[in-house]
Amino acid sequence: MPTPRVSFEFFPPQSLEASFRLWDTLGTLAPLAPEFVSVTYGAGGTTRDLTHDAVKTIHANYGVKVAAHLTCVDATREETLAIADSYAEAGVNRIVALRGDPPKGADGFRAHPEGFASSVELVKALADTGKFEIAVGAYPDPHPEADSLAACVEYLKRKVDAGASTAITQFFFEADTFFRFRDACADAGIGATIIPGILPIGNWTRVRNFATRCGAIVPAWLDEAYAAATRDGRESLLSTALCTELCTDLLEGGVEDLHFYTLNSPDLTRDVCAALGVTPRVTLAEVA
Ligand code: FAD
Numbered sequence: 001m002p003t004p005r006v007s008f009e010f011f012p013p014q015s016l017e018a019s020f021r022l023w024d025t026l027g028t029l030a031p032l033a034p035e036f037v038s039v040t041y042g043a044g045g046t047t048r049d050l051t052h053d054a055v056k057t058i059h060a061n062y063g064v065k066v067a068a069h070l071t072c073v074d075a076t077r078e079e080t081l082a083i084a085d086s087y088a089e090a091g092v093n094r095i096v097a098l099r100g101d102p103p104k105g106a107d108g109f110r111a112h113p114e115g116f117a118s119s120v121e122l123v124k125a126l127a128d129t130g131k132f133e134i135a136v137g138a139y140p141d142p143h144p145e146a147d148s149l150a151a152c153v154e155y156l157k158r159k160v161d162a163g164a165s166t167a168i169t170q171f172f173f174e175a176d177t178f179f180r181f182r183d184a185c186a187d188a189g190i191g192a193t194i195i196p197g198i199l200p201i202g203n204w205t206r207v208r209n210f211a212t213r214c215g216a217i218v219p220a221w222l223d224e225a226y227a228a229a230t231r232d233g234r235e236s237l238l239s240t241a242l243c244t245e246l247c248t249d250l251l252e253g254g255v256e257d258l259h260f261y262t263l264n265s266p267d268l269t270r271d272v273c274a275a276l277g278v279t280p281r282v283t284l285a286e287v288a
Contacts, residue, residue, distance in 0.1 A: 001248065002251065004247070004256060005256060005257045006032060006034050006035065006258050007035045007037060007258075007259045007260070008260050008262050009260065009261050010038070010262055010264055011042070011260060012042070012054040014262075018252075018264070021264050022050075025262060025266040028266035029262065029273075030064055030282035031281065032270070032273055032278050032280060034064055036064065037066055038065065038094075039068055039069060040071040040169075041071050041100065043073075043100070043102065043104065050082065050265070052086070055068040055090075055138065056090050059091060060090075064243070067092075067095060068087050068095055068096070069082060069097050070095050070097055070098070070126075072109075072116035072119065072121070073099075073103070073242070074115070078110060080115070080122065080125075081125060081126075083134065084126055084129070085129075087252045091239065095135070097136055098122075099119040108145075109259075111118070116124050120135070120162050120207065121162075123136060123159050124163060124165050126163065126166075127162060128163075134163055134167040136164040138152070138156050138167035138171065139152045139181075140169065140176060140177045140178050140196075141216050143170070144213075144214065144252045149180075149181065150202075153184045154188065154243060155262065157190050166193045166194075167192050168195045169181070169195065169197045170197055170215070171197050171198065171261060172197075172217075173211075173219055173246070174248070175250050175253060178196050179253055182194055191256065192230050194260060195257045195258070196255060196259065197259050198243065198259065198272075200240075200243045200260065200261075200262075200272055201226075202239065202263060202267075202268055203228065222242075240272060240275070243268065243272045244275040244276065247272060248276070
């Protein structure tokens with residue numbers, strides 16, 4: 001089995017303590033020489049400045065390529081493109097372009113009157129600048145707002161046709177879910193690289209709630225496995241084993257890249273990477 005290329009997603013810290021945690025996470029994972037790391041943009045555009053600061057700090061200090069997430073939520077087109085432009089000026093030329101989640105309490109996405117109305121519009125405008133490599137989100141279990149898997153594939157095609165070169169998927173629990181989606185994308189003529197998004201399960205209750213909100217289908221066997229593991233105090237062991245198995249199945253099915261949702265906790269991701277043969281290639285002193 002070939003060793004995968006990996007990338008890691010972080011969220012921007014909102015307190016001093018959270019900053020230490022992020023730098024600690026980067027200290028553990030940057031030496032694994034990821035293809036890139038990405039920094040999320042808070043729901044409702046809430047972390048605009050924090051995302052910006054974290055992206056620039058990582059870019060300047062950690063010797064890894066950084067992709068900045070950018071959404072359409074609560075900003076004019078001009079404001080959104082100004083943020084993108086400031087990334088380009090700082091030498092950050094990768095953007096993960098998303099429609100975005102609405103702010104807490106809102107009943108759905110509402111475009112700003114002068115803003116981008118959809119992820120397709122955002123991708124097109126970023127592509128028109130000629131400055132960015134653009135990645136987008138993709139949904140192997142249909143997005144909660146989509147009518148079907150076919151609708152998700154069709155919408156991904158529109159984003160790729162608008163200028164995206166890579167898609168990173170929402171997390172899912174079984175490799176076949178990804179393979180079904182990958183095949184449907186290939187049948188639809190989507191040529192972009194589709195990278196599976198992997199969520200190591202740090203806390204099953206939290207991940208389960210999250211899955212329900214974002215449409216990831218939870219197989220019954222997983223509930224049963226965590227019920228037993230929690231009873232026996234071996235939740236963390238189960239998480240490492242399951243995540244390693246999922247990644248192995250994906251790699252055996254021809255996947256070459258894995259994108260880990262780290263939630264700013266490095267241990268599970270590091271352990272799974274080690275099991276897949278991705279180990280520190282450089283010391284932190286060399287990357288930082
Ligand atoms: P889109 O592709 O725009 O929409 C999702 C689905 O909804 C489509 O597949 C389509 O079926 C349907 N749909 C949407 N709009 C239309 C339309 N106009 N016409 C027809 N069908 C439509 N959220 C954040 O707030 N910040 C982040 O940093 C962030 N990072 C993410 C990273 C990844 C890799 C992923 C997968 C998701 C991320 N999200 C983030 C969550 C994302 O913003 C939400 O899932 C959001 O609801 C959809 O945004 P999108 O651009 O991925 O989806």
